[in-house]
Structures are given as C-alpha cells and as structure tokens.
Amino acid sequence: EAQVTQNPRYLITVTGKKLTVTCSQNMNHEYMSWYRQDPGLGLRQIYYSMNVEVTDKGDVPEGYKVSRKEKRNFPLILESPSPNQTSLYFCASSSQTSGRLIETQYFGPGTRLLVL
Amino acid sequence: GESVGLHLPTLSVQEGDNSIINCAYSNSASDYFIWYKQESGKGPQFIIDIRSNMDKRQGQRVTVLLNKTVKHLSLQIAATQPGDSAVYFCAEINTGTASKLTFGTGTRLQVTL
Numbered sequence: 001e002a003q004v005t006q007n008p009r010y011l012i013t014v015t016g017k018k019l020t021v022t023c024s025q026n027m028n029h030e031y032m033s034w035y036r037q038d039p040g041l042g043l044r045q046i047y048y049s050m051n052v053e054v055t056d057k058g059d060v061p062e063g064y065k066v067s068r069k070e071k072r073n074f075p076l077i078l079e080s081p082s083p084n085q086t087s088l089y090f091c092a093s094s095s096q097t098s099g100r101l102i103e104t105q106y107f108g109p110g111t112r113l114l115v116l
Numbered sequence: 117g118e119s120v121g122l123h124l125p126t127l128s129v130q131e132g133d134n135s136i137i138n139c140a141y142s143n144s145a146s147d148y149f150i151w152y153k154q155e156s157g158k159g160p161q162f163i164i165d166i167r168s169n170m171d172k173r174q175g176q177r178v179t180v181l182l183n184k185t186v187k188h189l190s191l192q193i194a195a196t197q198p199g200d201s202a203v204y205f206c207a208e209i210n211t212g213t214a215s216k217l218t219f220g221t222g223t224r225l226q227v228t229l
Contacts, residue, residue: 004159033216042205042221043160050215058216090159104150105217107159 002027004108006091012114013081021076021111023091031094032074036087049074081115088112128226135193137223139206146208151191155202201227
C-alpha cells in the first residue's frame with residue numbers, strides 16, 4: 001500500500017530536550033515536505049526536499065532541522081524544542097519531473113507534539 | 117504577500133443536500149489548484165484538482181469550478197453524506213516557478229441528519 005508514515009504519532013516533551021520525528025514514504029517520491037498545522041493558520045511549510053541531499057527552508061523553518069540522506073526518509077529534528085513548537089505536524093511527499101513539483105501531495109497521518 | 121483563503125469557516129448541510137465550499141486565491145500566476153479533505157485525527161487527503169486551462173472538472177460526487185477572472189475556486193459535493201463531514205482545504209501553486217503549495221485555512225463541513 002502506498003503511504004507516508006510518521007513516528008511517533010503523539011509526543012509530550014519538555015523544553016530543550018532534542019527530539020526527532022521520522023517520516024518515510026514507499027512511493028519513490030523525490031519531493032518531501034514538512035508542515036505544521038495550527039488553529040486558524042492552516043498548513044504552513046517548515047522545510048522541503050526536492051531530492052536526496054537537497055533541502056530548503058519553507059515558510060517557518062526557525063527552530064527546525066531536516067536531513068535527506070535517503071530518498072524514502074525525511075526526519076524532522078527539533079534541537080531545542082520550545083512551547084511555541086507545540087503543534088500538529090504533517091509530512092508529505094510527491095513526485096516531480098525536471099525539478100518541477102508534480103502537484104498532488106500525499107500526507108502522513110500527523111504527529112501531535114506538546115512541548116511543556 | 118500571496119494568500120489563499122476561504123469565505124466560510126463552518127458550513128452546515130443536511131444529509132442529501134448539495135454542499136458548496138468556496139475559496140479565494142490572490143496569486144494570479146497560480147496554474148494548479150487542489151482540494152483536500154481532512155477528517156478528524158487524519159492527514160489531508162487529495163479529493164480533486166484542476167488546472168488553470170480548465171474551468172470545471174468533475175469527479176465522483178464532487179465538482180471543482182475555477183473562475184480565473186475573480187480568482188475564485190469552489191468545491192461542490194453532491195448528495196452530501198455523513199462521511200463527508202471534515203475540514204476542506206484549497207491549495208494553489210504556480211507549477212512553473214514554485215516549489216510548494218499554498219494552503220487556505222480550511223472550511224469545516226458539518227453534515228446533519
């Protein structure tokens with residue numbers, strides 16, 4: 001089954017304790033992206049990756065890091081989480097051709113993070 | 117800056133009626149539009165898309181209409197069912213230059229029995 005998986009689904013942590021949210025897709029997609037979803041603000045892009053070893057900032061990258069060492073995986077790293085990073089996080093992937101985004105993105109189930 | 121927005125935050129519809137969810141976009145260079153459905157506790161799910169060279173596209177029980185003159189997008193759901201209850205997002209992109217979708221804030225559709 002084609003899917004995007006995220007782990008963990010729920011996480012409670014404390015300020016400053018490093019954490020990683022994993023994302024994996026089995027569709028051989030080049031493009032992967034992380035979003036956060038907050039009430040009234042919709043989905044905002046954190047980071048994206050056009051292919052292996054190619055990453056770039058989205059709209060709200062501060063406080064986050066990503067890596068793309070393999071095509072299927074795109075972990076989101078919070079080096080020193082803060083309460084304003086409490087949110088619902090989604091990973092997404094899609095295919096692309098010639099550097100242009102092929103538009104339909106497939107989303108993971110989400111990771112709900114609470115930073116105390 | 118450019119933005120994609122929705123006219124109504126919550127829409128209540130009786131089961132069996134048709135639903136219309138609206139979206140306004142401001143980037144006239146956008147050439148591709150998508151509607152997503154997000155059920156409680158789940159990630160957004162693709163419903164239907166439309167390119168700017170079209171003004172209407174139909175799927176199974178859903179129709180998307182695009183009016184480029186007024187930069188307006190709508191999603192019509194025929195014979196709305198309880199399973200249609202969800203938050204619906206529109207998204208837009210200029211596929212020639214942009215590397216990301218821009219999402220609206222969402223409309224909640226509530227289906228009453």
